[in-house]
Amino acid sequence: MAVQPIRxxxxxxxxxxxxxxxxxxKELRVLVKDLTDTMTDAPGAGLAAPQxxxxxxxFTYNVDGEIGHLINPDLDLSDDEQExxxxxxxxxxxxxxxxxxFGVVAKGFxxxxxxxxxxxxxxxxxxxxxxxxxxxGILFIDRLDREQRKLALKAIRDAEWSGQAPPxxxxxxxGTFGKAL
Numbered sequence: 001m002a003v004q005p006i007r008x009x010x011x012x013x014x015x016x017x018x019x020x021x022x023x024x025x026k027e028l029r030v031l032v033k034d035l036t037d038t039m040t041d042a043p044g045a046g047l048a049a050p051q052x053x054x055x056x057x058x059f060t061y062n063v064d065g066e067i068g069h070l071i072n073p074d075l076d077l078s079d080d081e082q083e084x085x086x087x088x089x090x091x092x093x094x095x096x097x098x099x100x101x102f103g104v105v106a107k108g109f110x111x112x113x114x115x116x117x118x119x120x121x122x123x124x125x126x127x128x129x130x131x132x133x134x135x136x137g138i139l140f141i142d143r144l145d146r147e148q149r150k151l152a153l154k155a156i157r158d159a160e161w162s163g164q165a166p167p168x169x170x171x172x173x174x175g176t177f178g179k180a181l
Contacts, residue, residue: 008091016055035069071108072109106118
């Protein structure tokens with residue numbers, strides 16, 4: 001098991017659009033395993049690669065006992081909407097009602113480069129949208145209305161973890177994956 005430190009709000013990697021995966025190799029499979037182990041250990045319903053300091057379009061999910069991953073996701077969202085509580089491992093202890101599409105069809109790839117389609121509603125849809133937002137440098141608090149976002153930012157400033165420095169990162173020779181020291 002390779003549990004990695006989770007990056008917290010304020011770390012620039014969380015606000016940077018991640019790069020598409022172009023090589024489906026052993027290093028990518030290790031990343032998926034690290035994401036899965038870290039998500040399960042947290043515990044969380046999902047985890048995106050930028051949350052462990054890797055700027056690649058990869059996320060894992062664990063919804064209703066179904067654990068999976070998706071690489072280079074492309075989403076087709078339903079017109080129907082849902083609103084419900086949403087939190088984030090990079091903003092520990094915070095949860096706010098967030099509006100999302102009720103359903104999603106997500107297309108992408110698995111860790112071997114095979115095409116994958118995931119269809120989901122409710123929590124799975126919310127999770128896929130939330131994690132894909134991470135890959136675009138968007139946090140769920142960005143989707144809140146002005147008043148709720150203001151409250152969220154105050155809660156972040158007051159949080160015990162606010163302002164913590166990100167872990168030191170060592171970049172591989174290929175410059176694609178980071179490992180916390």
